[in-house]
Amino acid sequence: MKTNLPLSFNRRSFIKTSTLAGGGMLIGFNLFQACKPEVAPPIDISQLNFNDFNAFIKIADNGMVTIFSPNPEIGQGVKTAMPMLIAEELDVSWDKVHVVQGALDTKNFTRQVAGGSQSLRHGWEPLRQTGATARQMLINAAAVIWKVDPKECKTANGVITNSNGDMLGYGEVVKEAAALEVPENITLKEPKDFKIIGQDISNVDIDKIITGKPLYGMDYKEEGMAYASVLRPPAFGKKLIDFDDTAAKAITGVYDIIKFGDKIAVLAKDTWTAMKAKKALKANWEIDSKLESTEDHDRILTDLLNGEAFETLREDGDVKKAFIEADEVIERIYESPFLPHNCMEPMNFFADVTPEKVRLVGPIQTPAGTARRVADLLERAPEDVSVEMTRMGGGFGRRLYGDFALEVAEISKIAQKPVKLVYSREDDMTAGVYRPSIKYKIGVSIKDRKITGYHLKEASVNSNMYGLIPNFFPAGAIENYQVDVASYQSNISTGAWRAPYTNFLSFAEQSFFDELAEILEIDKIQLRLDLLQKVKGTTDDRIEYSPERLENVIKVAVDKSGWGSKNEGVFQGFSAYYCHNTHVAEVADVVLENEIPVVKKITCVVDCGIVVNPLGAKNQIEGGVIDGVGHAMYGNFSFNNGTPQDQNFNSYRLIRINETPIVETHFIESDIAPTGLGEPTLPPAGAAVANAIKAAKGIRVYKQPFIENMNNKAP
Amino acid sequence: MPIYKLKINGQSHSVEADPDTPLLWVLRDHLNMVGTKFGCGIGQCGACTVHVDGSATRSCLLVMSVVENMEITTIEGLSDDASHPVQQAWKEIDVPQCGYCQSGQIMSAAAFLIQNKNPNREEIRDAMSGNICRCASYNRIEKAVEVAADKMS
Numbered sequence: 001m002k003t004n005l006p007l008s009f010n011r012r013s014f015i016k017t018s019t020l021a022g023g024g025m026l027i028g029f030n031l032f033q034a035c036k037p038e039v040a041p042p043i044d045i046s047q048l049n050f051n052d053f054n055a056f057i058k059i060a061d062n063g064m065v066t067i068f069s070p071n072p073e074i075g076q077g078v079k080t081a082m083p084m085l086i087a088e089e090l091d092v093s094w095d096k097v098h099v100v101q102g103a104l105d106t107k108n109f110t111r112q113v114a115g116g117s118q119s120l121r122h123g124w125e126p127l128r129q130t131g132a133t134a135r136q137m138l139i140n141a142a143a144v145i146w147k148v149d150p151k152e153c154k155t156a157n158g159v160i161t162n163s164n165g166d167m168l169g170y171g172e173v174v175k176e177a178a179a180l181e182v183p184e185n186i187t188l189k190e191p192k193d194f195k196i197i198g199q200d201i202s203n204v205d206i207d208k209i210i211t212g213k214p215l216y217g218m219d220y221k222e223e224g225m226a227y228a229s230v231l232r233p234p235a236f237g238k239k240l241i242d243f244d245d246t247a248a249k250a251i252t253g254v255y256d257i258i259k260f261g262d263k264i265a266v267l268a269k270d271t272w273t274a275m276k277a278k279k280a281l282k283a284n285w286e287i288d289s290k291l292e293s294t295e296d297h298d299r300i301l302t303d304l305l306n307g308e309a310f311e312t313l314r315e316d317g318d319v320k321k322a323f324i325e326a327d328e329v330i331e332r333i334y335e336s337p338f339l340p341h342n343c344m345e346p347m348n349f350f351a352d353v354t355p356e357k358v359r360l361v362g363p364i365q366t367p368a369g370t371a372r373r374v375a376d377l378l379e380r381a382p383e384d385v386s387v388e389m390t391r392m393g394g395g396f397g398r399r400l401y402g403d404f405a406l407e408v409a410e411i412s413k414i415a416q417k418p419v420k421l422v423y424s425r426e427d428d429m430t431a432g433v434y435r436p437s438i439k440y441k442i443g444v445s446i447k448d449r450k451i452t453g454y455h456l457k458e459a460s461v462n463s464n465m466y467g468l469i470p471n472f473f474p475a476g477a478i479e480n481y482q483v484d485v486a487s488y489q490s491n492i493s494t495g496a497w498r499a500p501y502t503n504f505l506s507f508a509e510q511s512f513f514d515e516l517a518e519i520l521e522i523d524k525i526q527l528r529l530d531l532l533q534k535v536k537g538t539t540d541d542r543i544e545y546s547p548e549r550l551e552n553v554i555k556v557a558v559d560k561s562g563w564g565s566k567n568e569g570v571f572q573g574f575s576a577y578y579c580h581n582t583h584v585a586e587v588a589d590v591v592l593e594n595e596i597p598v599v600k601k602i603t604c605v606v607d608c609g610i611v612v613n614p615l616g617a618k619n620q621i622e623g624g625v626i627d628g629v630g631h632a633m634y635g636n637f638s639f640n641n642g643t644p645q646d647q648n649f650n651s652y653r654l655i656r657i658n659e660t661p662i663v664e665t666h667f668i669e670s671d672i673a674p675t676g677l678g679e680p681t682l683p684p685a686g687a688a689v690a691n692a693i694k695a696a697k698g699i700r701v702y703k704q705p706f707i708e709n710m711n712n713k714a715p
Numbered sequence: 716m717p718i719y720k721l722k723i724n725g726q727s728h729s730v731e732a733d734p735d736t737p738l739l740w741v742l743r744d745h746l747n748m749v750g751t752k753f754g755c756g757i758g759q760c761g762a763c764t765v766h767v768d769g770s771a772t773r774s775c776l777l778v779m780s781v782v783e784n785m786e787i788t789t790i791e792g793l794s795d796d797a798s799h800p801v802q803q804a805w806k807e808i809d810v811p812q813c814g815y816c817q818s819g820q821i822m823s824a825a826a827f828l829i830q831n832k833n834p835n836r837e838e839i840r841d842a843m844s845g846n847i848c849r850c851a852s853y854n855r856i857e858k859a860v861e862v863a864a865d866k867m868s
């Protein structure tokens with residue numbers, strides 16, 4: 001297995017230090033590339049710029065450590081886990097470490113994106129290197145003061161000691177340390193010596209969250225700003241003809257009504273007034289392009305699946321031949337609807353566009369890209385635009401798209417004042433960048449009771465699976481293997497949604513394997529293990545999953561879930577999947593209450609390498625699993641003539657606490673570099689539940705949401 | 716525009732607002748108490764939960780014309796120092812993921828535990844089912860309510 005870590009840096013050049021004017025040492029570091037020779041961290045803490053550095057560590061002369069990190073936090077705990085890595089190697093106790101989310105400028109960003117469950121994986125080595133290098137500089141400074149060999153010095157909890165019994169706190173040597181050369185060839189700790197990594201550490205913002213302090217974009221305000229609410233076309237495929245704003249303008253507290261493109265913004269003294277006045281606008285719309293409905297998508301995707309217009313993403317052997325020579329060909333179709341993200345915090349953003357600069361503040365997963373697009377839109381120099389990130393009330397992929405930041409930048413420019421744009425829930429659900437509806441057709445050829453060929457076809461709206469997905473399991477396990485994709489271009493906006501493609505593909509494939517085992521009369525677990533056996537020792541370097549690690553999570557899940565030995569009335573379903581570099585197996589326990597399947601428990605076994613913060617990691621795992629169960633059971637979003645059919649939580653069903661299974665998490669112990677957790681536990685959940693429903697009711701579900709399709713028969 | 720006298724967290728405030736303005740927006744935009752969150756505006760998600768005369772109430776549906784003289788408590792007033800047993804339990808269990816729904820969850824739990832001092836799991840799940848957590852921190856919410864109940868008894 002490849003580890004794919006982006007590492008080859010010269011330590012001397014990726015860390016720079018300065019002595020702060022107010023006392024203390026500042027270390028700036030760039031995780032993924034060398035710093036330019038001429039750059040240095042500022043000597044004034046208010047002047048931090050993240051152009052040349054990914055983050056800064058301040059060690060104050062009282063020994064307190066502050067980490068300034070611009071990495072976005074969307075609830076996946078990165079703001080806690082990343083500083084843990086630095087603190088570990090710096091050798092300070094966690095309670096001396098304080099984390100501040102820094103503002104962000106736009107040049108030189110690498111991986112300044114929260115998405116793809118990758119932040120921790122990419123930071124694993126460089127963040128520890130940074131902490132270790134800083135520690136060595138402090139030791140070297142103490143050694144100079146003591147006139148001893150640095151090798152005789154030790155550190156613990158932010159204190160340096162030597163064999164003579166001398167002692168110096170980090171704060172006491174920062175001044176000297178900042179003036180030293182940045183050392184090279186630092187050895188990192190062995191996993192067995194970790195003191196912080198592997199400990200349960202609470203969310204760094206916990207106190208603010210439980211007391212309701214301002215944290216989120218929604219909470220951001222500035223003197224003199226207007227609140228904006230935007231009226232958008234009521235359907236995809238419609239545009240604005242004209243509008244009457246008399247009634248809206250008559251509402252006290254409305255400042256201004258601004259048309260931009262096919263949208264109308266109401267600016268007002270507060271959110272409620274802006275939302276109310278928006279409802280008072282009378283607009284006329286006309287059809288601009290086609291008005292699509294869910295039935296259209298269904299028909300088009302089905303036609304695509306049955307047609308020939310595919311692009312082949314992976315082809316091993318000769319699937320066609322295998323199918324022709326087969327004793328039997330088994331084909332099944334799996335279907336999924338569009339899904340909105342429904343972040344708990346609706347989209348919002350602040351902009352202040354002035355002739356001098358463009359200041360943006362809010363929750364965004366892609367600050368650098370968004371700043372660039374705003375600069376393009378406003379025809380401004382990139383260096384005029386700054387983005388400050390707030391904590392995000394959920395992301396799930398939606399906040400990768402900066403459409404709302406572009407909107408508010410345009411509004412602020414026209415209004416010539418600072419503006420905070422707030423989406424209502426209805427705006428959020430109807431102006432989405434949805435998970436597209438997708439259908440899969442899986443076919444296998446059977447010869448002499450063996451699987452000889454595997455053909456996966458994807459038909460999707462707007463875009464198809466990408467990257468390494470065609471090389472995921474069962475790629476490599478079946479001699480003749482082919483992945484084909486086709487898409488249909490829609491005017492409905494679509495994009496990434498937590499674990500893109502795999503969130504549904506895993507359901508299709510892991511349901512299919514179960515059914516295949518039934519047809520072939522093989523044990524369901526054994527079928528998967530037999531396939532994995534064939535991948536072992538593969539020389540195909542496109543295969544990134546590890547058959548050994550996947551096999552291991554499967555076996556542990558069998559053991560921990562009590563697979564096959566459950567009490568009467570408890571029905572189990574199995575699923576295992578690899579994505580986002582993490583191997584996961586899940587078992588769902590389902591019971592029937594009045595003939596309705598109820599998911600009671602999910603046993604989830606995860607191999608994500610070293611677990612940096614088990615407390616945070618388990619939280620994400622539980623969230624991912626329940627999200628997977630919830631959307632598979634209830635998630636449904638349809639269109640009628642371009643208009644989304646759900647607008648709020650009265651009709652759109654999200655899983656609630658009384659419908660939630662207990663998630664029992666087990667980690668595989670490991671000393672391999674950590675991999676992501678924000679996404680990979682979601683994909684296997686749907687199939688685990690579907691397979692358990694089959695066990696409980698004898699009905700196989702091929703279509704999400706299950707709640708509406710639990711009585712369908714095989715197509 | 717009429718002026719309303721509100722009693723929030725033991726303090727009096729007078730606010731000038733339209734009679735149809737929901738308490739949620741008065742708290743957030745007029746009084747700078749942003750702990751009470753906006754999630755749906757139609758009483759479906761619970762993010763905006765406050766206590767009105769001790770009961771959990773959706774502040775997005777509570778308009779100015781009816782809240783006068785009512786005793787309102789928001790997350791900011793639940794305790795001075797995060798010492799309320801529910802807040803303590805939330806911290807102990809490390810409930811939040813993104814955290815956005817959590818002040819509403821905490822307010823619902825705090826009101827519930829006054830009515831039911833010794834709830835079982837089913838009662839907890841039932842009582843908390845009006846609050847959505849999109850991050851699905853539900854297992855921990857359940858556990859934290861149990862821990863809080865212990866602390867309160």
Ligand code: FES
Nearest residue numbers: 755756758761775
């Ligand atoms: S905002 Fe009040 S219940 Fe959702």
Ligand code: FES
Nearest residue numbers: 813814848849850
């Ligand atoms: S913690 Fe994110 S919505 Fe509950």
